[in-house]
Each structure stands twice: as structure tokens, then as C-alpha cells.
Amino acid sequence: MHPSVEAFALAAGILALGAALVHRFGFPPLPVYLLTGLLAGERLPVEELEPLPSLGLLLLLFSVGLEFGPDRLRELSGKATRAGLYDALALPLGFLLGLLAGLDLKGAALLAGVLYVSSSAVIVKLIIDLRRAANPESEVVLGVLVLEDLVVALLLALLGGHGAGGFLGGVVMAAFYLLFARYLGPRLVRFMEGLSDELVLLLGAAFTTGTALLFHAVGASEGVGAFLSGVIAAGLGLRERLEHLFGPVRDLGVALFFLVVGAQALKLLKGLTPLAVGLVASGLFLKLPLNHLGGARAGLGKKRRLYSALYLVPRGEFNLVLGNLALAQGYPLVAQVAVLLVLLSIPLGALLIRYAPEIGERLYPKAPKSKRVAPSRLG
Amino acid sequence: MKVEEVVLPGVGRKFTITVQSGDRLVIVVHHSGKRELQYFEAGEEDEPSATLDLTDEEARELGAILAGVLFHPEAVGDTQSKLGAKVIEWIKVLPGSKLAGRKVGEIPLPPGAHLLAVDRPGAPLIPNPGPEVVLEVGDTLVVAGSREAVEALKRSL
Numbered sequence: 001m002h003p004s005v006e007a008f009a010l011a012a013g014i015l016a017l018g019a020a021l022v023h024r025f026g027f028p029p030l031p032v033y034l035l036t037g038l039l040a041g042e043r044l045p046v047e048e049l050e051p052l053p054s055l056g057l058l059l060l061l062f063s064v065g066l067e068f069g070p071d072r073l074r075e076l077s078g079k080a081t082r083a084g085l086y087d088a089l090a091l092p093l094g095f096l097l098g099l100l101a102g103l104d105l106k107g108a109a110l111l112a113g114v115l116y117v118s119s120s121a122v123i124v125k126l127i128i129d130l131r132r133a134a135n136p137e138s139e140v141v142l143g144v145l146v147l148e149d150l151v152v153a154l155l156l157a158l159l160g161g162h163g164a165g166g167f168l169g170g171v172v173m174a175a176f177y178l179l180f181a182r183y184l185g186p187r188l189v190r191f192m193e194g195l196s197d198e199l200v201l202l203l204g205a206a207f208t209t210g211t212a213l214l215f216h217a218v219g220a221s222e223g224v225g226a227f228l229s230g231v232i233a234a235g236l237g238l239r240e241r242l243e244h245l246f247g248p249v250r251d252l253g254v255a256l257f258f259l260v261v262g263a264q265a266l267k268l269l270k271g272l273t274p275l276a277v278g279l280v281a282s283g284l285f286l287k288l289p290l291n292h293l294g295g296a297r298a299g300l301g302k303k304r305r306l307y308s309a310l311y312l313v314p315r316g317e318f319n320l321v322l323g324n325l326a327l328a329q330g331y332p333l334v335a336q337v338a339v340l341l342v343l344l345s346i347p348l349g350a351l352l353i354r355y356a357p358e359i360g361e362r363l364y365p366k367a368p369k370s371k372r373v374a375p376s377r378l379g
Numbered sequence: 380m381k382v383e384e385v386v387l388p389g390v391g392r393k394f395t396i397t398v399q400s401g402d403r404l405v406i407v408v409h410h411s412g413k414r415e416l417q418y419f420e421a422g423e424e425d426e427p428s429a430t431l432d433l434t435d436e437e438a439r440e441l442g443a444i445l446a447g448v449l450f451h452p453e454a455v456g457d458t459q460s461k462l463g464a465k466v467i468e469w470i471k472v473l474p475g476s477k478l479a480g481r482k483v484g485e486i487p488l489p490p491g492a493h494l495l496a497v498d499r500p501g502a503p504l505i506p507n508p509g510p511e512v513v514l515e516v517g518d519t520l521v522v523a524g525s526r527e528a529v530e531a532l533k534r535s536l
Binding site for chain 2: 067068072075077120121124127128131133134135138139142143145146240243244301303304
């Protein structure tokens with residue numbers, strides 16, 4: 001039998017074990033994937049698991065594009081946009097931090113992106129798992145994530161290429177894809193509706209990986225390619241269908257991806273400097289006051305503002321993409337910050353989100369409520 | 380009643396329904412089909428008084444009940460279509476109903492509506508009930524006739 005089967009069985013087994021352990025406490029499984037990987041470390045045969053983890057990341061970016069594409073901007077409420085603007089202040093602040101840390105302009109811009117973007121995939125999963133979707137702060141947080149993902153996709157397109165050629169290639173490819181969706185999309189919608197689920201699944205997989213490869217080939221970021229394929233697929237009216245079809249495949253891939261991130265983290269974090277740790281710490285706390293303010297501007301109550309700031313702590317997919325890019329372009333410091341930030345912020349964020357109501361209760365104790373008399377209601 | 384709808388990217392759609400009394404109902408329809416319901420009393424902003432999760436199927440049944448569509452056993456769907464403009468309706472005698480304790484002969488049946496049977500839980504079906512049969516809470520009346528007559532009867536009860 002192929003050795004990859006053995007590696008896969010091992011990985012799936014320890015993931016399931018980890019998820020089962022926290023399931024009993026009503027805790028979301030995502031942070032556990034990371035920690036399991038961290039524990040397994042180099043004993044995990046990472047190479048044998050490929051292409052599942054890489055595919056997991058591409059599919060993750062694809063579904064982020066599917067759900068958080070530019071067409072969502074039209075549906076955003078004004079309050080989410082206001083909160084998003086405050087949130088975006090993290091970019092110039094991160095850039096400044098980068099310059100202070102001695103990075104050049106490009107490195108500082110990469111660092112700003114790493115500190116700025118929160119993980120929509122992780123946060124959405126936490127919101128659903130912890131049953132917070134109906135809460136008012138979730139609406140604001142999800143709106144902020146739409147803005148973040150668009151800004152970072154643009155940032156990645158700008159910084160992602162290898163030199164000017166890569167940048168131009170990326171822009172030309174993106175323009176080509178968007179024009180394609182704009183002019184041929186409407187005609188394709190009805191055609192797509194007639195296809196069987198299986199064909200849509202295969203076409204979607206080929207389209208996503210093919211686009212990522214194409215972007216890579218012209219020297220642009222493959223992450224942007226995968227994100228853009230999601231945006232295009234949403235434009236073709238395939239959002240619900242693909243979400244439904246890809247969901248389980250993606251979840252498996254994402255679990256393996258985070259496992260591998262955890263397993264490789266120690267190697268990357270060798271020679272960690274206090275500077276990197278300081279940047280991670282400031283990254284973790286930089287956005288809290290900004291998002292708290294943004295929540296206030298979005299009209300959330302005292303507690304809900306706090307929740308919205310806590311919800312935005314987890315970082316994930318885009319931070320790692322930016323980190324990989326930084327590593328490839330010779331900024332190991334930024335890569336270390338990205339990995340450590342993701343490693344810390346996901347478990348920490350999950351804890352903060354899980355216990356947000358308790359924290360809120362502690363900080364803003366509820367005034368004794370006057371009991372409403374409603375006998376007819378009880379009758 | 381005021382209904383606001385917003386998209387929750389990655390989750391689904393959220394509907395906020397404010398009714399006349401000022402109470403609010405927040406409904407999230409997940410992509411997965413799950414429905415999450417939160418009920419807020421009027422004036423309460425932060426903490427819901429009650430929450431409820433429904434599966435897709437449960438939500439649809441609840442929706443049908445709220446919309447006033449009555450449920451019929453599966454087999455009846457066929458019969459009903461054959462009857463055309465005539466319908467068969469099941470009317471339950473609920474606690475506090477003015478039917479409880481009355482004789483069948485006293486039911487104000489509009490012309491064109493007929494009482495076919497009384498279904499009493501735990502007892503054999505009473506077909507063609509005579510006027511002396513006394514109705515009890517929990518009985519189900521099986522009524523047939525023209526749609527208008529049956530509707531009129533339901534309204535009068």
C-alpha cells in the first residue's frame with residue numbers, strides 16, 4: 001500500500017481524537033488541530049500527506065472568496081462598513097510597527113497585512129459552533145471580515161508577485177477573470193444549473209486548482225487565484241451549491257492543513273527573537289481597541305462592542321499565505337510573526353469567544369432588572 | 380410588524396422581526412438548513428429571553444402551522460384532489476373550545492357542511508355520529524363539504 005495512506009490514517013486518527021476530547025466540553029475543534037500538530041511535531045510525515053493540506057488551504061481560500069466576495073459589499077449595512085473602517089486603521093499602524101522594527105517598505109506592508117487580517121474561516125466556524133449567529137455583534141463582525149478579505153486580497157495581488165512581472169501578470173489575470181465573469185457569466189448561469197452535482201464538484205475543483213496554478217505560473221500569488229475563483233463561482237450563481245458540495249471536502253482538507261501548520265511551526269520558529277514575540281503581542285492587542293471603537297460606531301451596546309472586538313482575534317488562512325509569501329521574499333521575521341500569531345490567536349481567540357459572555361458579565365455586571373408583569377403571557 | 384433582513388456571509392441570512400407588542404424575534408437561516416431562533420422581550424436589547432434551534436424539516440412544519448395551513452394525513456392528499464371544490468377537514472376540540480361538552484346536534488353546521496365522524500383518542504371511531512353524541516376535549520371532528528361551508532364552520536368555532 002502507498003505510504004501516504006498510513007500517514008493519512010495517522011493524521012485523521014489524531015485529529016479525530018483531539019476533536020473528540022474537546023467535543024465533550026462543547027469547545028470548537030479548530031484550535032485543537034493546531035495544537036495536535038504542534039504536539040506531533042516532526043514525527044508527523046508531512047510530505048506524505050500532500051496534496052491534502054495544500055488543497056485544504058486552496059479550498060479554504062476558495063470558499064472565503066465564495067462567501068466574502070465583492071458582491072457582498074452591496075449587501076453590507078452601513079454599520080458594518082463603519083466598523084470596518086476603524087478596523088482598517090490596523091493597517092497603517094502595522095505598517096508603522098514594521099518600519100520601527102527595521103523592515104523596508106515591502107516588508108512593513110506584509111507585516112501590516114499579517115497583523116490586520118482576521119480569519120473569516122475560523123471566526124465563521126466559531127460563530128456557528130458556539131451558536132452566536134443570531135447575535136447582533138455577529139452581523140458587524142462578519143461585515144468587517146468581508147472588508148478585510150477584500151483589502152487583503154488586493155494587498156496580496158499588489159505584493160504577491162515576484163517583481164514587477166508577477167504583479168502585472170496577477171493584475172492582467174484578475175482583470176481577465178473578472179471580465180469573463182462579467183460578460184460570459186450570465187450566459188453560463190443557466191448552463192451550470194443543468195449540470196449534475198458530481199460534474200459541478202469536479203469542474204469546481206479543476207477550476208480552483210487550475211486558477212491557482214495559472215496565477216502561480218505568471219508569478220502571482222496562488223492564494224489570490226483560489227480566492228478569485230471563489231468570487232467568480234459566486235458570480236455564476238453557484239454559491240449555495242458549491243458551499244454544499246465542497247463543505248465536507250474542504251473541512252477535511254482544512255483540518256489537515258492546520259495540523260501541518262502546527263507540525264511545521266516549531267521548525268519555523270527556531271531562532272525566535274524577542275522582536276518577533278513583541279510584534280505578535282502588539283498584533284494581538286492592536287486590534288482590540290480599534291474593533292471596540294468600531295463596534296461602538298456600529299451602534300452596538302457596551303457588552304456587544306466588547307464581544308465584537310474579541311470575535312476578531314483569531315487569525316488564520318490569509319495570515320499564513322502572507323507569511324509564506326514573506327518567507328519566499330526574504331522576510332523571515334514576518335513569516336515567524338505570522339505563524340506564531342496564528343498559533344496563539346486561534347486557541348486564545350476561541351477561548352475569548354467561548355467565554356465572551358462571562359467576560360462581559362464580569363466587566364459590565366447586569367443591573368437588577370425590573371420584572372415585567374405579563375400575566376396574559378403566562379396564562 | 381417590521382421585518383429586517385441581512386446577509387451573514389458564511390453563515391446564512393438573518394431576519395429580525397419586530398411585532399406590534401415590541402417583542403422581537405431573530406431568526407437565522409443557516410446554509411446548512413438549520414434555523415436558530417432568539418426571542419427578545421420589548422425593550423431588551425442584549426439578552427434573549429429564549430432560544431430555539433430547529434432542523435430544516437421542523438422549521439418547515441412550524442412555518443406551515445404558523446401560516447395556518449392545516450396538516451392532513453398523507454393518504455388524504457389524493458382524496459382531496461378528487462373531491463375538487465369540496466374538502467375534508469379535521470377540526471380538533473381544544474381545551475376551552477365552546478364545542479367541548481356540547482351535543483353534536485347543537486353544532487351550528489352551515490348548509491353544505493357535513494360531520495362525517497368523530498375521532499376520540501383511545502376509543503373506536505364514531506362514524507356518522509348521532510345528534511346525542513356529546514363532544515369531549517381531544518375529539519377530532521371530520522367534516523366534509525364545500526370549501527366555503529367548511530371554512531365558515533371553522534370560523535364560527
